[in-house]
Amino acid sequence: MSGHWGKYRENMFLVLDAESGEHDFSLKPMNCPSHHIYYGSKRHSYRELPLRYSTQDVLHRNEVSGALSGLTRVRQFQQDDAHVYLAQGQIAGEVKRMVALIDHFYGVLGLKYTAKFATRPEVRIGSDELWDRAEEALRAALESTGLAYELKPGDGAFYGPKIDFDVTDSIGRSWQLGTIQLDYNAPERFDLSFVGEDNESHRPVVIHRAIFGSFERFIAILIEHFGGAFPVWLAPVQVAVIPISDAQRESAAAFAADLVAAGIRAELDDRNETLNYRIREAETQKVPYMAVIGGREAESASAAIRVRGAGKKQEVLSREEFIRRVHAQVEDRVLEVGFGEGE
Ligand SMILES: [Zn+2]
CATH class of the missing domain: 3.40.50.800 (Anticodon-binding domain)
Incomplete structure (x- = not known):
């Protein structure tokens, strides 16, 4: 239903069903589909929106062994992952709120970041019309925050455009940490709805967002950033x-x-x-x-x-x-x- 099987299978750990000889199962690579199903399991009113879910489950991705590196790229990790279900008119307000949150978290740690606006990739799901709407809405929301950003054409997620927050470590390497992704596809595929003020059924929009990204990678970057010399409030021994x-x-x-x-x-x-x-x-x-x-x-x-x-x-x-x-x-x-x- 989510489209991962078609577009993301090579990144997933597949479990062979010995009887049928086919790959029938996979270890969970991300939280999104679970949140969508959970949202869809109940009726929702416009009064509940934006509705925010968060999960920090263990995830598995089948990275090729050459790509693995310390804590920065691992096969098993956890994310501060959230999905927000909202009405079209709430996008700008919610994105603004998320940008402020990311700015606050990184600011506390003294991390300098760059915002990048990434548009539709070659391998994707959804009609061009949906992509036009999603890119337009996210760009307008981003511009309403007043934050300077760079353009990354073709670098969006397969289900929607995104704003990535890249941080540079103490030796100049750039890492993608936070992300805000706008998704018009999942609500269609999972047939998600809410009852509007007009008593009619409407499609919500989904925002995927993470502030730290993977905790493992975030900790690795934090250690590099401070060169191991943590401020007193973070130091293991003070x-x-x-x-x-x-x-x-x-x-x-x-x-x-x-x-x-x-x-x-x-x-x-x-x-x-x-x-x-x-x-x-x-x-x-x-x-x-x-x-x-x-x-x-x-x-x-x-x-x-x-x-x-x-x-x-x-x-x-x-x-x-x-x-x-x-x-x-x-x-x-x-x-x-x-x-x-x-x-
Ligand atoms: Zn997601």
């Missing part, structure tokens, strides 16, 4: 607490416990290694903050804070003050580490 010697072990352990109790991902490094070795290792692990506890710091309930990448510079802060500052950076999703001062 603070390494390092006592200078055995004498401060207890005080350092208490501080690490306080940090954890305050919701901060802290680890105590009280190994029997030199101070320099442990600091170097925290630097290599790209831990944003190192809290060094010497005799003075143990006595005064303070910590000498070193910032990732700032060398030997350190600032002595009371423990409450340090916790307050880390909380503020996490709260505000601050991208830079450090507090803009220090000795």
